[in-house]
Amino acid sequence: MRMWMVDPHSMCTKHLSGEHVELHMVAGWLRRGRRVDGWVDTNCLEPLSIARRHAALAREMNRRGWDHRSPLIQPPVAAYQRPEATVDKTAALLELRRRCSACRKLQEMQGERHERGNQELRYNYLSGKKGPPKDEANQENAASNG
Numbered sequence: 001m002r003m004w005m006v007d008p009h010s011m012c013t014k015h016l017s018g019e020h021v022e023l024h025m026v027a028g029w030l031r032r033g034r035r036v037d038g039w040v041d042t043n044c045l046e047p048l049s050i051a052r053r054h055a056a057l058a059r060e061m062n063r064r065g066w067d068h069r070s071p072l073i074q075p076p077v078a079a080y081q082r083p084e085a086t087v088d089k090t091a092a093l094l095e096l097r098r099r100c101s102a103c104r105k106l107q108e109m110q111g112e113r114h115e116r117g118n119q120e121l122r123y124n125y126l127s128g129k130k131g132p133p134k135d136e137a138n139q140e141n142a143a144s145n146g
């Protein structure tokens with residue numbers, strides 16, 4: 001059982017569906033009043049985020065055409081079930097990268113998209129234009145000449 005808590009867009013099919021199944025499992029576990037220290041102590045569980053995380057994964061699953069509609073109700077979390085626990089997302093991201101080349105590739109694609117997006121934002125901010133022109137380099141030269 002592991003809540004990766006990374007951006008669902010950048011998870012491979014195996015890890016996306018795996019985390020989804022495990023959320024259903026751990027919700028049942030919490031409802032039965034079991035202890036979850038083993039998962040909390042190994043950065044695998046954020047008990048109070050189960051429903052929210054399930055909704056995020058289900059959204060991404062639907063985007064990929066799997067048609068998952070049933071919501072997962074947030075189970076109650078008793079004091080001994082570590083309601084304060086959070087997943088260290090940076091550590092989880094690095095661990096997933098290390099384990100899975102498919103997830104790593106998606107993360108890198110995602111990173112490049114973000115970088116491109118940032119460049120467009122910077123350009124728009126600096127130029128006051130709505131979008132980058134077709135031939136950015138030429139237009140910048142023309143602007144500096146004129």
Ligand SMILES: [Zn+2]
Pocket residue numbers: 020024054058068070071072
């Ligand atoms: Zn589900």
Ligand SMILES: [Zn+2]
Pocket residue numbers: 011012013014015100101102103104
């Ligand atoms: Zn993966």
